[in-house]
Amino acid sequence: MDRRLLSAGIALALGAGCTLAFAQAKPEVLVKQRQAAMTLQGKYVGPLGAMAQGKIPYNAEVVARNAAFLEVLSKMPWDGFSPDTKGEKSAALPAVWNEPAKFKEAQDRLQSEAAKLAQVSKGGDEAAVKAQIGAVGKACGGCHETFREKR
Amino acid sequence: MDRRLLSAGIALALGAGCTLAFAQAKPEVLVKQRQAAMTLQGKYVGPLGAMAQGKIPYNAEVVARNAAFLEVLSKMPWDGFSPDTKGEKSAALPAVWNEPAKFKEAQDRLQSEAAKLAQVSKGGDEAAVKAQIGAVGKACGGCHETFREKR
Numbered sequence: 001m002d003r004r005l006l007s008a009g010i011a012l013a014l015g016a017g018c019t020l021a022f023a024q025a026k027p028e029v030l031v032k033q034r035q036a037a038m039t040l041q042g043k044y045v046g047p048l049g050a051m052a053q054g055k056i057p058y059n060a061e062v063v064a065r066n067a068a069f070l071e072v073l074s075k076m077p078w079d080g081f082s083p084d085t086k087g088e089k090s091a092a093l094p095a096v097w098n099e100p101a102k103f104k105e106a107q108d109r110l111q112s113e114a115a116k117l118a119q120v121s122k123g124g125d126e127a128a129v130k131a132q133i134g135a136v137g138k139a140c141g142g143c144h145e146t147f148r149e150k151r
Numbered sequence: 152m153d154r155r156l157l158s159a160g161i162a163l164a165l166g167a168g169c170t171l172a173f174a175q176a177k178p179e180v181l182v183k184q185r186q187a188a189m190t191l192q193g194k195y196v197g198p199l200g201a202m203a204q205g206k207i208p209y210n211a212e213v214v215a216r217n218a219a220f221l222e223v224l225s226k227m228p229w230d231g232f233s234p235d236t237k238g239e240k241s242a243a244l245p246a247v248w249n250e251p252a253k254f255k256e257a258q259d260r261l262q263s264e265a266a267k268l269a270q271v272s273k274g275g276d277e278a279a280v281k282a283q284i285g286a287v288g289k290a291c292g293g294c295h296e297t298f299r300e301k302r
Contacts, residue, residue, distance in 0.1 A: 033194045036187035040227060043184045072223045076191060 027085040034080025035090065037073055044069045045136060048117075052133040063129055064121040070136070071118040074111045091149040099146075106143035113139045178236040185231025186241065188224055195220045196287060199268075203284040214280055215272040221287070222269040225262045242300040250297075257294035264290045 025033075044066040050056045051063065081096050081103070096103050117132045176184075195217040201207045202214065232247050232254070247254050268283045 033190055036190040036194075039184055039187040040191070043187075043227075069223060069227070072220060076194075076220070 027082075027088050030080040030082055030085050031088045031090050034077040037076035037080070041070060041073050041077075041140075044073065045133075045140065048133045049137055052130040052137075058126060058130075060121070060124070060126070060129075063133075064118075067114070067118040067121040070114045071111075074114040078107050091151060093147050093149055096147050103143075103147055106139070106147065110136070110139040110143060178233075178239050181231040181233055181236050182239045182241050185228040188227035188231070192221060192224050192228075192291075195224065196284075196291065199284045200288055203281040203288075209277060209281075211272070211275070211277070211280075214284075215269075218265070218269040218272040221265045222262075225265040229258050242302060244298050244300055247298050254294075254298055257290070257298065261287070261290040261294060 047056065048063060048066055048070075051058045081092065083097055085092075086094075086097055113132070113135045117129070117136050120128050120132045123129075198207065199214060199217055202209045232243065234248055236243075237245075237248055264283070264287045268280070268287050271279050271283045274280075
């Protein structure tokens, strides 16, 4: 549906008709969208991990930008894990649906750590920023440990 | 590389070694990341288009949230259109690389219209919001018209 969703804006602009059913995103679309959010989280957290590990030079500007992006991206995947996506091909483990409270806790943890990183990255304390990048990494890893297939 | 990128944070958290080369994102990874940004733009602009068209009920809270998301997402796809991705399978037309100034203009237009929508959506003027949703839709469609394969 993402292409049709996108088309909505265009259809609007062009004045064309449109028969979208927004309340009924198809399971495969939900999976694609949640994976897209994970892909972008990976894009922006990866360099931060490398900086925190000293593998690439520390760049405060990039950290602040990526952290701000991550704070927003960390809110995006979760509505894609609806029960009707259980049968779709993905790395999500049954625990996502069997342990909803624990899964929610893991989501909240990532969002909270990412928000904290965005906050800390606005200051000039490199050590504090690096420590918080580690906390975000732990939130990623902790959730994947329980809720994502090993690959 | 997105999985490896994501692993960086986790590796950090776990104290594991890591040999990532962040300056050298592979072309197929860049394509995957830029498509992920487009997928999420579609996720969040779609319902807005439907609201502006009266196809689903107007919900000011959803509009404000989606508009804030779109403002951030509109900054994310562009570094994925690097010249070394020309040979990758995607809907990007050669115009992306043959008309860089025009492509940049289209990117800037989307970012500007999305930022304006985020701003307008904080107020209570539904008609103004709907008009600005249309402007965002035009920015999507205008860019796709020239730079994206018809599907």
